[in-house]
Structures are given as structure tokens and as C-alpha cells.
Amino acid sequence: MAITVLLDDQPFAGGDTGRPVGKIVCVGRNYADHAAELNNPVPTEPILFIKPATALANISPYFSIPLDQGECHIETEIALLIGSEIARATDYQAQMAIAGIGIGLDLTLRERQSELKAKGLPWEKAKAFDGSCPISGFISPADDEDWENLDIRLERNHAVQQAGNSGQMLTPILPLMGHITAHFTLMPGDIVLTGTPAGVGPLSPGDELTLGLGSAAGDMALQTEVVAKVP
Numbered sequence: 001m002a003i004t005v006l007l008d009d010q011p012f013a014g015g016d017t018g019r020p021v022g023k024i025v026c027v028g029r030n031y032a033d034h035a036a037e038l039n040n041p042v043p044t045e046p047i048l049f050i051k052p053a054t055a056l057a058n059i060s061p062y063f064s065i066p067l068d069q070g071e072c073h074i075e076t077e078i079a080l081l082i083g084s085e086i087a088r089a090t091d092y093q094a095q096m097a098i099a100g101i102g103i104g105l106d107l108t109l110r111e112r113q114s115e116l117k118a119k120g121l122p123w124e125k126a127k128a129f130d131g132s133c134p135i136s137g138f139i140s141p142a143d144d145e146d147w148e149n150l151d152i153r154l155e156r157n158h159a160v161q162q163a164g165n166s167g168q169m170l171t172p173i174l175p176l177m178g179h180i181t182a183h184f185t186l187m188p189g190d191i192v193l194t195g196t197p198a199g200v201g202p203l204s205p206g207d208e209l210t211l212g213l214g215s216a217a218g219d220m221a222l223q224t225e226v227v228a229k230v231p
């Protein structure tokens, strides 16, 4: 099991894999309990959006949030690092293409997103801004990885705020990869964020976070702190 050690103040550079950073494909409302907490209907097919490579930032020892655009919510998500090019992937092809499992944050300017949604406009200003995807290093999946039994967890200021399992996803990881790659070819170095369980909420500078991921390949635990983005 290899967990990347990320250096202070260094931009994310493809983890320990030497791969170039690519796009980040994200899914909205992939856990019914999260759709319900924001009073959103459960979607009939996965809601997809993309963050650019400039959204990536190291998740620890700290990451920054903007303070001038309303509440910045944390969404804690299982992240997948793509290791080979795939399009219209079967479950087997999807499984073979996943080179790593990690923790990604889908930082969301919730008030901006609500304004954009009300006007029927795209979400990028709320979800794709610089630094909107703090990302951990990745561990290699086990040969017999159980994609429907990965745990993801967030403690904020020593209280559990999010605790989910990939078995709760509306579209499980491997079919989700098939759906994504029906629309977007995934390339080595791309990252997939698989949606957030319930418990999203605003962050403040000084918040102390403990993040955890559990998989057949091993567990990942990391600590980080929220700081204010310098305008």
C-alpha cells in the first residue's frame, strides 16, 4: 500500500504515479440521503459535471477556501485515479482502469450554486474554481477490491459529520464509470469523484478535519486544517 506524501505548498502533481494531472469528473446526488438533505429530487440518471485540473490542491496539511462568495460547503467523496484510457467501459474494463483510491473534496459555494441553479445556469463558478478539489494521495486497489463496500468519513472539529459507504450509492462505482465514459473518455491521470453522502455543511477558517477511507487494500486517515484563501 503506497500513500503519497504531499509536500507543503506544492501543487498536486498526479500523486505518486508520475501521471500528468487531468480533468476531474464529478457526480451530483449519488447518495439518496444527500439529495434529500438539500431537498433535491433523486435523479433518474447520474448528474455529471467536470472540474478542470486547476481545481486540484493538496488536501493536507491545510487547504484554503474563499471567504467572499458566501458559504463554502465541504462534500467528502471517494476519489478514483484513472490509470488507462477508457471509453464506454464495461464493469470489468472500469475496474481494470482504476489505478488508485483516495479522498477528494468537492468544495461548493452553496449560495452561488443556488443562484445558478435557480437561473438554470451551469455550476462551474460554484464548483470548479481554483482549489475547489483538495485531493489526497491514492492507494492501489486490492485485486479483489469490493467496489460496493468502501467507507468514507469526515470528522470536523472532532465530531463525525459525514459517514458513508459506496454500497449506498444510487449508481455504484463500476456502472458509474460506464455511464461517465459513455459521455467522456477518461485518460490516465484523470480523477473521478463519486458523490457525497449526507452531512455537507459550511467550512470556516480554523476548522480541523479528520478524513478517513476504508477499502480492502487498506485504510487511509489524514488530518488537515481549513485556512482562508488570500484574495
Ligand code: ZN
Binding pocket: 026, 027, 028, 075, 077, 106, 195, 196
Ligand atoms: Zn459532490
